Amino acid sequence: MNGETGPLLSAIRKHGLGRSNLIPILHEIQKEYRYLPEEELRNVAKIMDIPLVDVYGVATFFTSFSLEPKGKHQVTMCMGTACHVRRSESVLAAAKRYLGIEPGQTTEDMLFTLETVNCLGACAMGPIVVIDGKYHGQVTPARVTKLLQDVADAERIPEHAEDRVAAIP
Amino acid sequence: MARIETPADLEQYRLQLREKFGKYQYAVSVCGGTGCRAYDCINVFETLREIIDKKDMSHTVNLRLTGCQGFCEMGPLMFIHKNGIFYVRISPEAVERIVESSILGDEVVEELLYKSPADGRRIVHQQEIPFYNKQRRFLLAMNRDIDPLNIDDYIAKGGYGSLAWALFESSSEEIIDIIERAGLRGRGGAGFPTGRKWRIARQAPSPDGIKYVICNADEGDPGAYMDRSLLEGNPHQVIEGMTIGAYAIGASEGYVYVRHEYPLAVHHLLEALDQAREKGLLGKNILGSGLDFDIKVSVGGGAFVCGEETGLIASIEGKRGMPRPRPPYPANYGLWGRPTNINNVETWQNVPLILQMGADEYAKIGTEKSKGTKIFSLVGKINNTGLVEVPMGITLREIVYEIGGGIPRGKAFKAVQTGGPSGGCIPAHLLDIPVDFERLQEVGSMMGSGGMIVMDENTCMVDIARYFMEFLTHESCGKCVPCRLGTKRMLEILTKICDGQGTNENLEALESLAADIKASSLCALGGTSPNPVLTTLRYFRDEYEEHIVNKRCPAGICQALITLRIDPDTCTGCGACLKICPVEAISGEKKQPHSIDPEVCIRCKLCISRCPKEAIYTE
Numbered sequence: 001m002n003g004e005t006g007p008l009l010s011a012i013r014k015h016g017l018g019r020s021n022l023i024p025i026l027h028e029i030q031k032e033y034r035y036l037p038e039e040e041l042r043n044v045a046k047i048m049d050i051p052l053v054d055v056y057g058v059a060t061f062f063t064s065f066s067l068e069p070k071g072k073h074q075v076t077m078c079m080g081t082a083c084h085v086r087r088s089e090s091v092l093a094a095a096k097r098y099l100g101i102e103p104g105q106t107t108e109d110m111l112f113t114l115e116t117v118n119c120l121g122a123c124a125m126g127p128i129v130v131i132d133g134k135y136h137g138q139v140t141p142a143r144v145t146k147l148l149q150d151v152a153d154a155e156r157i158p159e160h161a162e163d164r165v166a167a168i169p
Numbered sequence: 170m171a172r173i174e175t176p177a178d179l180e181q182y183r184l185q186l187r188e189k190f191g192k193y194q195y196a197v198s199v200c201g202g203t204g205c206r207a208y209d210c211i212n213v214f215e216t217l218r219e220i221i222d223k224k225d226m227s228h229t230v231n232l233r234l235t236g237c238q239g240f241c242e243m244g245p246l247m248f249i250h251k252n253g254i255f256y257v258r259i260s261p262e263a264v265e266r267i268v269e270s271s272i273l274g275d276e277v278v279e280e281l282l283y284k285s286p287a288d289g290r291r292i293v294h295q296q297e298i299p300f301y302n303k304q305r306r307f308l309l310a311m312n313r314d315i316d317p318l319n320i321d322d323y324i325a326k327g328g329y330g331s332l333a334w335a336l337f338e339s340s341s342e343e344i345i346d347i348i349e350r351a352g353l354r355g356r357g358g359a360g361f362p363t364g365r366k367w368r369i370a371r372q373a374p375s376p377d378g379i380k381y382v383i384c385n386a387d388e389g390d391p392g393a394y395m396d397r398s399l400l401e402g403n404p405h406q407v408i409e410g411m412t413i414g415a416y417a418i419g420a421s422e423g424y425v426y427v428r429h430e431y432p433l434a435v436h437h438l439l440e441a442l443d444q445a446r447e448k449g450l451l452g453k454n455i456l457g458s459g460l461d462f463d464i465k466v467s468v469g470g471g472a473f474v475c476g477e478e479t480g481l482i483a484s485i486e487g488k489r490g491m492p493r494p495r496p497p498y499p500a501n502y503g504l505w506g507r508p509t510n511i512n513n514v515e516t517w518q519n520v521p522l523i524l525q526m527g528a529d530e531y532a533k534i535g536t537e538k539s540k541g542t543k544i545f546s547l548v549g550k551i552n553n554t555g556l557v558e559v560p561m562g563i564t565l566r567e568i569v570y571e572i573g574g575g576i577p578r579g580k581a582f583k584a585v586q587t588g589g590p591s592g593g594c595i596p597a598h599l600l601d602i603p604v605d606f607e608r609l610q611e612v613g614s615m616m617g618s619g620g621m622i623v624m625d626e627n628t629c630m631v632d633i634a635r636y637f638m639e640f641l642t643h644e645s646c647g648k649c650v651p652c653r654l655g656t657k658r659m660l661e662i663l664t665k666i667c668d669g670q671g672t673n674e675n676l677e678a679l680e681s682l683a684a685d686i687k688a689s690s691l692c693a694l695g696g697t698s699p700n701p702v703l704t705t706l707r708y709f710r711d712e713y714e715e716h717i718v719n720k721r722c723p724a725g726i727c728q729a730l731i732t733l734r735i736d737p738d739t740c741t742g743c744g745a746c747l748k749i750c751p752v753e754a755i756s757g758e759k760k761q762p763h764s765i766d767p768e769v770c771i772r773c774k775l776c777i778s779r780c781p782k783e784a785i786y787t788e
């Protein structure tokens with residue numbers, strides 16, 4: 001689709017064609033679409049002259065790449081050791097229950113994608129939940145439920161959406 | 170001033186900067202580390218800047234948004250250089266008062282000072298706070314005093330002086346000698362002597378003369394964030410260290426491999442590289458010495474195994490980040506088949522420091538075989554969480570109780586975990602061992618990259634072993650069978666035990682699997698993967714047995730083995746738990762003690778986190 005003019009070409013222009021630029025280029029494509037569309041992976045293979053199987057291999061090796069479209073709101077839970085000893089497991093359980101999905105999945109309405117990471121380097125404030133790039137520290141199961149509910153509510157009342165999201169502590 | 174052409178230029182520029190900075194009457198640092206950012210320190214900083222501008226004081230106050238200052242527990246933090254006042258937990262609303270009292274005036278705002286939990290005393294100066302006064306912040310101190318986005322700050326503090334000295338006053342051989350005599354060992358985990366590694370890379374032949382240096386900033390160890398803070402807070406010292414290393418080894422190109430979860434570190438590093446290039450401290454003909462050396466940044470994709478050096482190299486080459494058998498070691502056959510020297514962020518940061526201090530002075534810090542300081546991220550069940558830099562040889566007890574201020578809410582200490590998924594859990598009776606590469610290994614753990622996670626009586630050690638094994642099954646790259654399948658089998662056994670299905674034979678099976686995996690894995694990920702299980706079995710066997718024989722989880726963690734109850738004497742019947750329970754397991758009249766039906770309860774503990782009276786407990 002956008003192979004000739006879209007993010008792929010601008011990424012190649014920025015990083016260059018060499019094999020060592022594959023990962024940065026995939027990062028740029030992912031940034032654009034929030035996932036790696038199959039067609040773009042085929043274009044990468046063709047333009048960079050790398051076997052498709054290698055492109056696929058790299059795209060599936062690193063957890064920061066996704067081959068599935070992601071939801072509008074990105075919910076990332078830290079499952080690192082520091083967060084774990086402060087009960088991040090029960091926070092994750094609460095989020096799973098509220099959203100009805102497992103980590104790595106997206107809700108049917110494409111509103112939320114739930115993901116886990118190994119550590120965000122903000123261990124002092126664990127357990128950590130990041131919602132759309134904003135860090136929330138010392139989260140409890142009750143609090144994460146409330147945070148998610150607020151985001152969902154804001155989606156349902158469009159005219160107040162902006163204020164509501166901004167008001168989350 | 171644009172390019173700095175000679176060491177004399179550098180010295181002159183430094184003097185100019187010092188004069189310029191000397192003209193400011195005040196210098197104020199607001200911590201902008203990741204921890205404080207989550208507490209909205211940016212808002213504090215912006216408010217401060219607005220007030221300073223409004224009062225037309227921007228010529229007299231040198232404002233800095235710095236990297237992590239360490240005391241993450243107390244953020245946002247502010248340090249006023251003139252009088253050494255240190256404020257904690259500042260809100261944007263408090264900034265005006267600080268300006269009036271402590272920047273314009275010379276008074277302290279009592280309520281914003283750190284309050285000692287021991288006696289309620291307010292402490293004015295950073296150095297008098299127990300968290301800080303046992304530390305020796307050779308590396309981290311700089312984080313407080315410089316703006317990482319301004320190379321001038323680093324230069325004014327003496328930055329790039331070690332590089333100039335190395336290039337003009339010393340030889341490559343001599344540099345390696347100094348690093349060796351200083352006794353520097355790798356901070357990435359295994360503690361390999363840095364000087365020896367450099368010598369091997371220097372002597373290794375390259376087919377076309379090209380050699381590389383790499384900085385490992387993958388920091389995959391969950392619970393560790395010192396490398397992030399060093400890169401974010403003081404990127405130039407990493408650049409300077411790598412350039413000195415490149416000179417010593419004969420490398421012309423460098424890479425910093427950073428994990429993608431650290432966007433701020435990447436941003437600061439890229440900015441620092443640009444500024445260094447502009448000043449002629451990186452790139453062609455550095456400082457007029459004839460040395461050509463440049464650094465590229467490579468961003469990882471979230472795989473723990475890419476912290477392993479051969480996996481990391483594969484990833485820079487644009488391949489799946491799978492380790493390969495060693496030898497050949499990267500020093501002989503590394504990036505694109507060329508001799509490559511790879512060191513950790515903190516190792517690189519030590520290099521300019523050693524040249525500046527001299528090998529002998531540096532070697533005075535630490536123990537016989539472990540020299541210098543080590544930065545730990547002290548996290549978990551500890552009062553003062555944050556980054557601490559301590560001399561090697563300090564005891565774990567001093568770190569946990571004096572610097573860390575002990576365990577919150579008067580709970581009992583159970584263990585401290587070091588070395589991440591490759592390390593182990595050290596119990597209370599070993600708290601007096603010194604922090605030293607060899608001693609930590611003797612007790613079954615390891616130094617690791619510096620995560621130090623404190624656990625209290627409410628941490629289940631079987632659950633911790635299961636947790637690490639789950640992590641490792643996830644992160645095993647799958648190339649070798651012992652690691653790919655061995656970790657899976659161990660995880661299955663541990664999960665069974667946590668679920669109350671364990672048998673006595675399980676413990677022997679774990680031990681025998683551990684021995685096989687240790688002996689036959691391809692890389693150290695597999696080779697050290699049994700450590701968390703082995704140390705918990707060694708020191709907390711009784712907890713395993715409780716799970717297996719009595720089907721009890723003494724810490725109240727393993728869901729299948731606990732019951733939630735409401736203490737009728739504490740419960741006020743407010744109904745909060747009743748409303749939040751997803752399965753309607755809770756009943757009770759308003760203002761009367763509530764109770765939980767154990768048959769219905771799914772032990773999700775939502776109610777525990779909601780109860781304002783802490784009336785709900787596990788059994």
Ligand SMILES: Cc1cc2nc3c(=O)[nH]c(=O)nc-3n(C[C@H](O)[C@H](O)[C@H](O)COP(=O)(O)O)c2cc1C
Pocket residue numbers: 354355356357358359360361363385386387388389390473474475476477478479511512513514516517618692693694
């Ligand atoms: C599974 C695994 C993960 C590792 N992760 C890291 C890491 O995140 N950071 C790091 O500096 N070293 C890590 N290492 C160690 C590196 O392989 C290498 O020894 C180190 O970067 C060398 O630098 P040093 O001598 O300065 O310690 C890891 C090793 C293994 C086996």
Ligand code: FES
Pocket residue numbers: 078079080081082083084118119120121122123124126127128391392393
């Ligand atoms: S363990 Fe959660 S942020 Fe580090």
